[in-house]
Amino acid sequence: MHFKSSVILCALYLLTSAWSIGLNSKQLWVITKLYKNHKVTEKNITQLMKEFFGIQEPKTPFDCDSNEANSVDLKKLLLALAYKDKKTHNRYYENQTLTPFEVEFFLSVFTEHANSSDQDGYLSLQQLPGVLKDLKLYDKEIEKVVAKLKVKQKKRNFSKDAYMKSKLLNFNSITAQFIITEADFLLIMLETKPEGYGLDRQQIEKFVDFFNNCRKTDSGSIEPMVIQKIFIDFGMADSKHYSKMLFKSNRSAANELMELMLVTAERSRTEHTKRGVLDTYIVKFFLDEFVSHDKDSDGFLSHEEFVSWVQLARREMFDEPKGGHPKNKDGSKTHFAKFLKMMIAYYE
Template structure:
């Protein structure tokens, strides 16, 4: 109760996040619809990127030919959107795929799609082998396939009704059932595990790990360190381990936030006897952190943390047993330290 009371207040004071990352279902559905309607022009994509995603310089995210048509690389566009700080339609409280997950899933997708004759897409028949690589069992795979079949039948029905003035061969429409990169990401998002959350020991481990793990010249976490975390999840066949070597140029502080979110969702350790910060609570505090991180550097300054605590104390319905959190922390605070502080008061 205390957790949720503390977090809900943020929505009252902020309309959009100061910065955000990854891709959620709403964003993926908009992209899928654009491709289904064959509206892949420079004008349409520029408008969508600017107005829907809130990115001021949209042309940096895709390449078009001289005519501005049919030359947008969907995979590259999705990757750039996932890694780009966006201003609208984004929230850590909304289930999303982090940039790491987007990059990994697209890599696995491409490996399978490159072996087909469908312009880089997958057929429904190819999908089970891809999902097996991602450690889904037969029952889960069957559910995914059946859901897609229903969705495809509905889509064909709407298409036929829309084009009643023309003659259509139903078999030819069925043959068009292909899965694009955006379709695949939406599938993986919809079957994403809820996760068991994080216990105090895991949070402490992240604090120590972040302080001591090697960083690159650009200030991001060394890729091999991130790879170790993803391998521990066992979320894919070991033959794909090399795909966890992410080449990121973002700050280590932002990467830490994503890694803690992914761990909360994908860690297979069920916490029975230990007190746990559940996944939805981790999401909400991540959203708080992003909103109050005014300069979007992945740190809380003492001033930013004071602002957050002042509002939290004012809006709390029921003060925690240990009293309200105090701003007695010296120096900048990354998300792992912030979560540890809040856990101390709201467990």
């Protein structure tokens, strides 16, 4: 298997993603800038959701009927944007992304630490290492994050107006003005996110079986306790935070499956020694391809959508594997785990 590099980029950019999930760094930076410039009004948020995120019928999570700056709860906005299907292309293979599950979990841990100090929506630099320890970051990773923020803190010039705002927030000194908001924290977690080992054939086949047999809710999403077990197995947080991994979702199981496979590719600590491995970059590439061809955003490729992808792969992207290009013989819908299982043929 090899990409036909001379034409693959052209092929990719001709495709339009049907939807995207989670939040990437560009999206988080835009939100952070909006808040720091005190331009968080209903009009600005609605415009942001529509024009930058491609959400066609945005509903702003305002706490009150007010157009005053910063009247939107930042945590609620971040969760709404993470879970909402966005028509703009996220390009997972190009951008590091926090999935909605990760956004919800990280914000829950952040909020617990902030509330324990009677702080509404922010942490100090001194409090940050405790949160990162709870999320099982290594000491060297924590030191690197703190050192980077200290440099940023020294460069910041505090105006008289900023000083008065700090007093209103009950800070004790001018240096305490350097605060970490929910959006800042998500950017930190995004920057420290592991690249991961990808997925091998055995893991992908387990996900095929998982999707076919896992318990589902009445709304058709995966049972929260089943998802919780997957996140616990990653070892990405102290056990006292396990209850925060009981995610509530009204999304379809097929859409949640894609998210779980992406998180597993990045966070699983299983090193692969055999052939037939899709590294994280390739998993993200195929996720891009999958959502680009999933025109109705239901988490499945219809027979026609799958055939369309194979025709593109045959013509533009891949050399034919020994067993021939994949075929969806029974004409059934293809979920992401089934799709990746068929794609392994190009890597063996």
